[in-house]
Amino acid sequence: MFPSRGGLREVPCPGLISENKCTVLNCLFLHEIRRDRKRKLEHPQETERIKASQSSNASHPKSLGSRETKLSKVEKIAPSAQTTYNTKSSLARTGSTSSARTGSASSARTGSASSARPESGVSVAANTSGSSGPSGPSGSSHKSVPTGPTGPSGPGMDATKLAPTPVLPYGPATLQQRMSYLKVIQKALVAANYGLPNATAIQAEYDVASNSTKVTYPVNIRKLVAEIKTGKYLLDDSDEKEAAKKRLIRERLEKVVLDPKMLKKWSYIVDPVVPGTFDPHRIENCVRCGQEFSVADTKEVECRYHALKPVFKYDYVESKKIKTYGCCSEPAEQSQGCTLAHHHVFKLNGAADLASVIPFSPTPASNGPKWLFAAGLDCEMGFTSFGVELIRVTVVDWDTRDTVLDTLVHPYGKVIDLNSRFSGVHSLSDGIKDPKDGTIRPAVTFNEAREMLFQYVSANTILIGHGLENDLNALRIIHHRVVDTALMYPKFNPVFRLSLKTLAFRYLSRVIQDGEHDSSEDAIAAMDVVLKNIDTN
Ligand SMILES: [Zn+2]
Ligand SMILES: [Zn+2]
Ligand SMILES: [Zn+2]
Known part of the structure; x- marks a missing residue:
């Protein structure tokens, strides 16, 4: 069967194959070979399948094969002989200084079914004097690419002949059908004042055609035309750069995730827990005043304590360093606390004890509907009749820094103290x-x-946080992918830990926790401390 007139454009030029040159004016045969490098890398098997179908469909299967081989040889021998014409640089919208979006992004936005596609830049072997290898195509002066980088710009100044670029092994529609769509696209581009309407239309139509099926092709074309009409096509490519940056940062974040075996060493609960039994009459030491008390004892007592730990401060009167409480500046020797509470409070520490109140649950194996790659986590805890319990949980998305979850939580036990100063x-x-x-x-x-x-x-x-084992224990979750700023910065040291407030000031020059804690602020600060460290190292 001899191919129709339009079909010739899908058949490699016989002159080009036999003599490496074509002298026919307006030759109808195919003169460009798209190099599907990206596709080869990602889908080697698919490439083989395409090659096979090319061989069976094309009129000169052997010739096509040998031409491809020649081309790849040239690439290896004399890469400088290859001139790459990337239509991207020439497809700028009139009046816009930003470079145009690549075809891959635009076709992705038009909802194409396949993600694998050839590179948008069309490469042509150019005959630069003397630099071409002996087997190189000596006379391939034909260039089917829309325009070179120095092509004309501005609407109506596009000398490129309007014709669809063949999709191998076969397109989603006949070339005649594609031509009519191409005209619609070109018309829309002219109306919307895009530069190089012909070249842009050819590239845009090709992107859709090479990523569409017979069924989705007209749908995707309509989407494309709608995008052109609303000015959304070929927007600034800064979001692409942002996506690349995002990927890089994600890779670096992966590298600082702590080893679960080591997490265990630093008092994280990483294995399934067999719950103990909660004894309602258990005797505990008050975590505030240190006094021993029965958990069952609910009558009012005097619990005097200091809210903050003692710190060393320089006393200018005494001309020496003295230890004073951060809450009231009283010297550390002072026996009486500055704060009075009416109940003693306690904290369960062991995994079995914690599980005796609420069992642990591993984080789900499969990703939920709103799954996050990484997130800042901060919990607030209060004192209850069951010890320290969760009263607020906050999750902030790593990618967007949006607070996606922030809710107060009713604890199981009777609330004794919400620890408002901190929570x-x-x-x-x-x-x-x-x-x-x-x-x-x-x-x-x-x-x-x-x-x-x-x-x-x-x-x-x-999950990213500061001293995250406390948050995970309050939530009773077992989780293995953790980045803990308390362990990791300024350098890895699980024993000597800096506060998040100190880290935020040191790395971000940011003052946090000036008054009460703000969960989102803390979660973001921990993530930003991590980002600062992985971004500069
Ligand atoms: Zn020709
Ligand atoms: Zn005090
Ligand atoms: Zn007490």
Whole structure:
């Protein structure tokens, strides 16, 4: 069967094959070979399949094969003989200084079915004097590429002949059909004042055609035309650069994820936990005043304590360093605390004890509907009749720094002290005001909170936080992908730890926790400390 007139454009030029040159004016045969480098790398098997179907479909299978071989030889022998014409640089929108988006991005946005596609830049072997290898194509002066980088610009100044670029082994429509769509695209580009409307239309139509099926092709063309009409086609490519940067940062973040075996060493709970039994009459030492008390004892007592630990400060009167409490500046020898509470409080530490109140749950193996690659996590805890319990959980997306989850949580035990000075939580019944729409979100149950968390966080999510074992224990989750700023910075040292406040000031010149803690602020600060370290190292 002899191919139709339009079909000739899919058949390699016989002159080019036999004599390495073609002298026919307006020759109807194919003169360009698209080099599917990207596709070869990503889908070697698919390339083989395409080659096979090319051989069976093309009129000169052997010739095509040998031409391809020659071309790749030239690439190896004399890469300088190759001139790459990338249409990207020439497809700028009129009046815009930004470079045009590549075809791959635009075709992705038009909802194409396949992600594998040839490079948008069309490469042609150019005959530069003397530099071409002996087997190089000596006379391939034909260039089917729309325009070179120095081509004309501005609407109506496009000398490129409007014709669809063949898609191998076969396109989603006949060349006649594609030509009619091409005209529609070109018309839309002219109307929307795009530069190089013909070249742009050819490239855009090719991107859609090479990524569409017979069924999706007209749909994707319509989407493309709609994008052109609304000015969304070929926007600034800064979001592409941003995506590349995002990928790089993700790779670096992966590298600082702590080894689960080592996490275990630093008191993270990483293995399944067999719950102990919670003894309601257990005797504990108050974590504030140190006094021994029975957990069952609910009558009011005097618990005097200092809210902050003692720190060394220089006393100018005494001309020496003295240890004073951070909360009240009283000397460390002072026996009486500056703060009075009416109940002693305690904290469960062992895994079995923690599990005796609420069992541990591993983060889900599969990713939920709103899954995050990485997230900052910060929990606030209060004192209850079951020790230290979760009262607020906040999750911030690593990629966007958006707070995706922030909710108050009703603990299981009876609330003794919300630890407002640190937690920033003054009441559980008031709920949290949504910063975006101002609505009040009431506190949820512990199980509801954990289910909400699992929509965003799976076992694959990298969780970032400061002293994250406390947060994970409060949530009773077992999680293995952790970046802990308390362990890692300024250098890896699990024993001597700096506060997040200190790290934020040192690395970010940011003052946090000036008053009460803000969960989102803390989660973001931890992520930013990590980012600062992986971005500069
Ligand atoms: Zn020819
Ligand atoms: Zn004090
Ligand atoms: Zn006490």
